[in-house]
Amino acid sequence: MTDRLEKTYLWDPVVRVLHWALVIAFFTAFGLGKFGPDQMTLHFYAGYTVAVIVVLRVLWGFFGFYTARFANFVKGPGKVIAYARTLPSTTPSRSYGHNPVGAIFVVGVLIVLAMQVLTGMLSDPEDYINVGPLAQYVSIETARKALSYHEPLSFLLLIMVIAHIGAIFWYKTRKGENLVTPMITGYAELPPEKIPHRQ
Amino acid sequence: MRKLLISTVIAATAATGAIAQAPSDVAKARRAFYTLVGYEMATLGGMAQGKVDYDAEVASQSAKDLLTLTGYHTADLFVPGTSNEDLPGETRAKADIWSDMEGVQEKGMAFYQAVVELNDVAGNGLDALRPAVGKLGGTCKACHDDYRAADF
Numbered sequence: 001m002t003d004r005l006e007k008t009y010l011w012d013p014v015v016r017v018l019h020w021a022l023v024i025a026f027f028t029a030f031g032l033g034k035f036g037p038d039q040m041t042l043h044f045y046a047g048y049t050v051a052v053i054v055v056l057r058v059l060w061g062f063f064g065f066y067t068a069r070f071a072n073f074v075k076g077p078g079k080v081i082a083y084a085r086t087l088p089s090t091t092p093s094r095s096y097g098h099n100p101v102g103a104i105f106v107v108g109v110l111i112v113l114a115m116q117v118l119t120g121m122l123s124d125p126e127d128y129i130n131v132g133p134l135a136q137y138v139s140i141e142t143a144r145k146a147l148s149y150h151e152p153l154s155f156l157l158l159i160m161v162i163a164h165i166g167a168i169f170w171y172k173t174r175k176g177e178n179l180v181t182p183m184i185t186g187y188a189e190l191p192p193e194k195i196p197h198r199q
Numbered sequence: 200m201r202k203l204l205i206s207t208v209i210a211a212t213a214a215t216g217a218i219a220q221a222p223s224d225v226a227k228a229r230r231a232f233y234t235l236v237g238y239e240m241a242t243l244g245g246m247a248q249g250k251v252d253y254d255a256e257v258a259s260q261s262a263k264d265l266l267t268l269t270g271y272h273t274a275d276l277f278v279p280g281t282s283n284e285d286l287p288g289e290t291r292a293k294a295d296i297w298s299d300m301e302g303v304q305e306k307g308m309a310f311y312q313a314v315v316e317l318n319d320v321a322g323n324g325l326d327a328l329r330p331a332v333g334k335l336g337g338t339c340k341a342c343h344d345d346y347r348a349a350d351f
């Protein structure tokens with residue numbers, strides 16, 4: 001491809017900071033949940049950090065910079081399928097922001113993260129020390145149900161994150177596109193015709 | 200007490216259908232036993248987390264009751280054929296208990312030790328109580344992680 005590429009502002013600082021904070025908070029919460037001490041105070045704090053990040057990102061999805069807003073990157077099935085067909089090709093996507101398939105991950109992972117936090121906060125593991133702060137407002141049956149979802153959901157999240165990192169790797173090796181650097185610096189090399197407000 | 204607990208768990212492996220109780224009744228009694236443990240822990244946990252005011256008398260009594268419960272001979276509560284696979288909906292005790300009695304015994308000893316430590320400090324003020332309750336609750340979790348299902 002001989003696209004004319006221009007240095008383009010792609011991700012605002014809020015998106016970037018929240019993303020890397022989420023990476024740290026998620027792996028901390030997961031690691032402490034799975035392998036951490038039996039007194040789970042630190043796990044709870046890591047989980048609350050995830051909660052704050054998810055809430056801020058959702059708000060930013062309505063009021064933030066262009067590429068952060070859900071309305072600008074969530075697409076219907078037609079566009080998703082059309083884009084999915086291009087995934088195996090070696091042609092770089094040069095997307096301005098999230099592509100239609102990536103959008104499914106973004107929205108999906110935010111929803112599952114919210115469920116993870118909510119089930120944790122509702123959980124009563126009946127050890128009288130690691131009780132979620134919302135468990136006291138629901139029946140013990142509900143608190144047990146929440147507990148029984150919390151672990152499978154964490155596994156689902158892990159799978160989603162592995163798929164996410166796998167996709168980033170795919171773009172790098174197959175399409176020769178480095179998506180990570182823009183997520184750090186905010187800038188990407190894109191052809192001007194891909195940028196909506198330059199058309 | 201320590202000897203009793205160990206013999207309890209070992210006897211559980213040997214305990215068979217020789218005890219003529221319906222499996223459902225065994226599960227019911229087992230849950231009743233752990234309900235009592237939880238009942239005393241709720242008092243102590245409430246104090247440790249500041250939901251209930253600390254009271255040296257009440258805390259000491261709850262700690263003592265837990266110690267009494269560790270003296271209960273639980274072998275007959277762990278009759279084989281009473282796991283959550285055998286009795287779905289009636290118990291959360293995993294079959295892993297019966298395939299790994301040694302592990303159960305180890306976790307049971309940690310629980311017992313924490314109860315003893317708690318008894319040493321329960322009457323000595325909230326600051327002394329809190330870490331002991333935290334440690335004890337941790338031994339509940341350690342056993343639940345491996346041997347108790349999250350839900351029925």
Ligand code: HEM
Pocket residue numbers: 026029030031032033034040043044046047048050113116117118119120121122123124125127130131132133147150151154157340343344
């Ligand atoms: C994204 C955020 C979170 C992640 C990734 C996460 C992950 C985990 C994992 C992997 C476990 C261990 C499951 C197992 O192997 O049995 C766990 C357990 C647990 N988590 Fe979370 N968690 C999160 C948030 C929370 C929050 C916010 C709370 C409560 C405020 C919470 C409360 C608990 C409790 C009570 C347990 C289980 C204790 C038990 O079964 O003994 N978690 N979590």
Ligand code: HEM
Pocket residue numbers: 015018019022023026027057068097098099102106109110161164165168179180181183
């Ligand atoms: C080291 C591991 C990770 C790397 C290298 C990485 C990389 C990236 C990159 C490059 C993007 C931008 C994708 C695009 O161009 O459309 C992105 C977006 C995203 N990633 Fe990750 N990621 C990692 C881990 C995670 C984890 C653990 C989570 C969640 C638990 C996560 C959640 C997200 C979300 C929600 C977005 C959308 C960002 C936004 O619009 O705010 N990532 N990631």
